[in-house]
Amino acid sequence: MNDLVAGFGTVLQPMNLLFAAIGVTLGTLVGVLPGIGPALTIALLLPVTFTFSDPVGAFIMFAGIYYGAMYGGSTTSILLNTPGESASVATAMEGHLMARRGRARAALATAAIGSFVAGTISTVLLTFVAEPVGRLAATFQAGDYFALTALAMVSVTALVGRSTVRGLLSLSLGLFVGLIGLDAMTGQPRFTFGVPLLSDGVDVTIVIVGLFAIGEVLFCAANVRRGDDTMQPLERSGFRTGWLSAGDWRRSWRPWLRGTALGFPFGALPAGGAEAPTFLSYTIEKRLAERSGGGEFGRGAIEGVAGPEAANNASFSGVLVPLLTLGLPTSATAAVMLAAFQIFNVQPGPQLFQTSGPLVWALIASLYLGNVLLLVLNLPLIQLWVKVLLVPRPLLYAGILVFATVAVYALNGSLFEVLVAYAIGVAGYFMRRHDFPVAPAVLGVILGPMMETQLRRALVVADGDFLTVVSKPSTAAILIVAGASLAVPYLPKIVARLRRRPVPAGRLAFGDED
Amino acid sequence: MTARLAVAVALVAGGVFLLVQAWGIPGGSRPVPLVICGAWVLLAAAHLAQTVREHGARPESGAGREPLLIVAVLVGYAILLDPVGYLVSTAVAFLLVARILGSRSLPRDAVVAVLLSAGVYLAFTQLLSIRLPQGVLPL
Known part of the structure; x- marks a missing residue:
C-alpha cells in the first residue's frame, strides 16, 4: 500500500501530470482515426518517448496514450462502425445501431463511463493481484514458461477468426518472422538469406506498424471504390445535458460490472486477449435482455455497448498481470508495451517488483490517473474528436502511411527497416483479404523467441530429454489446457452431437478481424 | 486460378522453401525452426486441401489495382x-x-x-x- 502511495506521489508531480495529459490527448487523437487500434497507436507514438531519459515519465505517458487510444477507438466504432481491433467489434455492433437511431451521445457516454468504472476496478484488482502472482511466478521454471507461452499463443489463435487452420497458419508465419536473425543462444544466423541487416531480427514494432497500419491502408485502398461509410452525426445538445438519462444509468451499471468481472480474469490468465471477454459480455447481455422480455438488441441496446466496452477495458489491466509478473505479453498492445519497456532496459518478470518497484507502482498509479484524466478531458471535448473523423479518406490514409513510415524510420534511422515494414504490410493486406486473423501472427513474433529460449533452457537442465521437460506436472497441465483450447470453438457442435441434437453450422468465433 | 487458390499454393511453396532452409541450419539452432517450418507446411497443405474443396463455394471479391x-x-x-x-x-x-x-x-x-x-x-x-x-x- 505504501508503495502505491509513493507511486501516486511520483505521478502527481506537475510535470508528470502534464505527461499524462499529453498522453491522453495524443492517444485519443490517433486512436480516433478509423481502423487504428490501441496497439498501433502506441507503436506509432513510441518515438515520442525516445526523448525521455527517465522511464517513469515515459510510462505515465504510455498509460495516458493507451486509455486515450481505447476511448478514441470506441468513438470511431460507435460513429463509423470501423472498429480498429477485434476487441472493439462487439462495441461497434450495438453502438453503431444506437448512433443510427440518434443515440450517439448516450452510446459514447456509456462507453466512456463504463471504461472508467471498469478501468478503476480492474486497476484496484491489479494492485492487489500483481505482487502475489509475481511471487508465484518466481517458482516457475523454464519448462513452465515454455508451456505458458504455448498456451497464450494457441488459445488466442483458437478464439479469433473463423478458421482454425488459417489462424494457426497465421501463427506459424509470426513464429517464422520471430526466428529471423541471430540465434540468441548460439549466435548462428537463421533465415537472414545473407542479408547482414536482418541479423538483428525484425523488431515487433515494425511488425505491428506493418500489419496494422500499412496492411490496413492497402486493404482499404482495395475497397476504396466500393461506396463510402458515412459518419453518424452527434445529435445536437447542450454542453452537459443529453449524455445519460436516469434510465440509461439504470440499464448500464450492471453490464459495466459484469463486463469488468469477465474482462479482468480473462485478461489476467496467460490465455489472454480481449476478444473472448468482450464477445462473452455481448452474448451474456443479449441473453439477459432476451430473458427479461424483448430488449433492444439488434436495434441499438445500451447494454450491448456498456458490457463489452467495460470488458475490453478491464481486460487490459488484466493483461498487465502476466506482462508485469511473467514478462509474457498476451495481446498486441501488451507486446508493444513490452517493446517500450525494453527501450528503457526494464525487463518485466518475477523480479520486476524488486528491481524496479517504484517504476511499477508509478505505472499502476498512472493507470488510475489516466482513467480520471480521460473522463475529465475527453467527454467534454467529444465535439473536437469527432472533427477528426471528418478528414477525407484519401488524405487520412495517405497521412497514416506517412506517420507509419516516420515511426519505423525513427526507431533506428534505417530505410531497410522501412522496406521490411512495407513488405510486412503487403503480407498483412493479403491476410486481411483472405481472412487470415492478424493477432496470432503478432503473438507469434513476440512469443516465439521467448518460447524457444525457455524450451532450450529447460532442455539443458533435463539433459536434452524433451519428455522430461513436458512430463513435469505443472508443465504438462498447462500444455494440456493449451491443446484443449483448440477444441473450444467446436464445443457447441460437440455438445450438440453428444446430446443427439441438430448440429449447429459453423464454429464459435470471437471477432472476425484482427 | 483464383486469387485464393494462388495464395494457398504460394503458402505451401513458401513453407517447403523455408523447411529446406531450416534443414541447412547447423547444430542446436536447428530443431525449433524445423518444427515451425514443418508445422507451416502441414497447415498450408491442409489449407490448400480446404481451399480446393470449397472452390467456388465462397464468393471472392476482386480488388482494384x-x-x-x-x-x-x-x-x-x-x-x-x-x-x-x-x-x-x-x-x-x-x-x-x-x-x-x-x-x-x-x-x-x-x-x-x-x-x-x-x-x-x-x-x-x-x-x-x-x-x-x-x-x-x-x-
Missing part, C-alpha cells in the same frame, strides 16, 4: 527518402497516394502535403531530436 500502385509509391518513397530528403519525398508520396485513393482536389492536397511533411519534420527534428534526411533542400 490501387494497392499495387500504393506499394509502388511506397517503395519509391523509401528509396528516394535519403537522396531527395524527407520534406520533398514525403510531400510527393502523400500527394500520389491521396490521388490513387481518389482525391481529386489537387490544390487542397498540395497544401496538406506541404503542411504535414513540414510539421512532421519540425516535430521530429526539433522536439524529439530525431534526425530525418535533409536531402536537396538547404535547411
Whole structure:
C-alpha cells in the first residue's frame, strides 16, 4: 500500500501530470482515426518517448496514450462502425445501431463511463493481484514458461477468426518472422538469406506498424471504390445535458460490472486477449435482455455497448498481470508495451517488483490517473474528436502511411527497416483479404523467441530429454489446457452431437478481424 | 486460378522453401525452426486441401489495382527518402497516394502535403531530436 502511495506521489508531480495529459490527448487523437487500434497507436507514438531519459515519465505517458487510444477507438466504432481491433467489434455492433437511431451521445457516454468504472476496478484488482502472482511466478521454471507461452499463443489463435487452420497458419508465419536473425543462444544466423541487416531480427514494432497500419491502408485502398461509410452525426445538445438519462444509468451499471468481472480474469490468465471477454459480455447481455422480455438488441441496446466496452477495458489491466509478473505479453498492445519497456532496459518478470518497484507502482498509479484524466478531458471535448473523423479518406490514409513510415524510420534511422515494414504490410493486406486473423501472427513474433529460449533452457537442465521437460506436472497441465483450447470453438457442435441434437453450422468465433 | 487458390499454393511453396532452409541450419539452432517450418507446411497443405474443396463455394471479391500502385509509391518513397530528403519525398508520396485513393482536389492536397511533411519534420527534428534526411533542400 505504501508503495502505491509513493507511486501516486511520483505521478502527481506537475510535470508528470502534464505527461499524462499529453498522453491522453495524443492517444485519443490517433486512436480516433478509423481502423487504428490501441496497439498501433502506441507503436506509432513510441518515438515520442525516445526523448525521455527517465522511464517513469515515459510510462505515465504510455498509460495516458493507451486509455486515450481505447476511448478514441470506441468513438470511431460507435460513429463509423470501423472498429480498429477485434476487441472493439462487439462495441461497434450495438453502438453503431444506437448512433443510427440518434443515440450517439448516450452510446459514447456509456462507453466512456463504463471504461472508467471498469478501468478503476480492474486497476484496484491489479494492485492487489500483481505482487502475489509475481511471487508465484518466481517458482516457475523454464519448462513452465515454455508451456505458458504455448498456451497464450494457441488459445488466442483458437478464439479469433473463423478458421482454425488459417489462424494457426497465421501463427506459424509470426513464429517464422520471430526466428529471423541471430540465434540468441548460439549466435548462428537463421533465415537472414545473407542479408547482414536482418541479423538483428525484425523488431515487433515494425511488425505491428506493418500489419496494422500499412496492411490496413492497402486493404482499404482495395475497397476504396466500393461506396463510402458515412459518419453518424452527434445529435445536437447542450454542453452537459443529453449524455445519460436516469434510465440509461439504470440499464448500464450492471453490464459495466459484469463486463469488468469477465474482462479482468480473462485478461489476467496467460490465455489472454480481449476478444473472448468482450464477445462473452455481448452474448451474456443479449441473453439477459432476451430473458427479461424483448430488449433492444439488434436495434441499438445500451447494454450491448456498456458490457463489452467495460470488458475490453478491464481486460487490459488484466493483461498487465502476466506482462508485469511473467514478462509474457498476451495481446498486441501488451507486446508493444513490452517493446517500450525494453527501450528503457526494464525487463518485466518475477523480479520486476524488486528491481524496479517504484517504476511499477508509478505505472499502476498512472493507470488510475489516466482513467480520471480521460473522463475529465475527453467527454467534454467529444465535439473536437469527432472533427477528426471528418478528414477525407484519401488524405487520412495517405497521412497514416506517412506517420507509419516516420515511426519505423525513427526507431533506428534505417530505410531497410522501412522496406521490411512495407513488405510486412503487403503480407498483412493479403491476410486481411483472405481472412487470415492478424493477432496470432503478432503473438507469434513476440512469443516465439521467448518460447524457444525457455524450451532450450529447460532442455539443458533435463539433459536434452524433451519428455522430461513436458512430463513435469505443472508443465504438462498447462500444455494440456493449451491443446484443449483448440477444441473450444467446436464445443457447441460437440455438445450438440453428444446430446443427439441438430448440429449447429459453423464454429464459435470471437471477432472476425484482427 | 483464383486469387485464393494462388495464395494457398504460394503458402505451401513458401513453407517447403523455408523447411529446406531450416534443414541447412547447423547444430542446436536447428530443431525449433524445423518444427515451425514443418508445422507451416502441414497447415498450408491442409489449407490448400480446404481451399480446393470449397472452390467456388465462397464468393471472392476482386480488388482494384490501387494497392499495387500504393506499394509502388511506397517503395519509391523509401528509396528516394535519403537522396531527395524527407520534406520533398514525403510531400510527393502523400500527394500520389491521396490521388490513387481518389482525391481529386489537387490544390487542397498540395497544401496538406506541404503542411504535414513540414510539421512532421519540425516535430521530429526539433522536439524529439530525431534526425530525418535533409536531402536537396538547404535547411
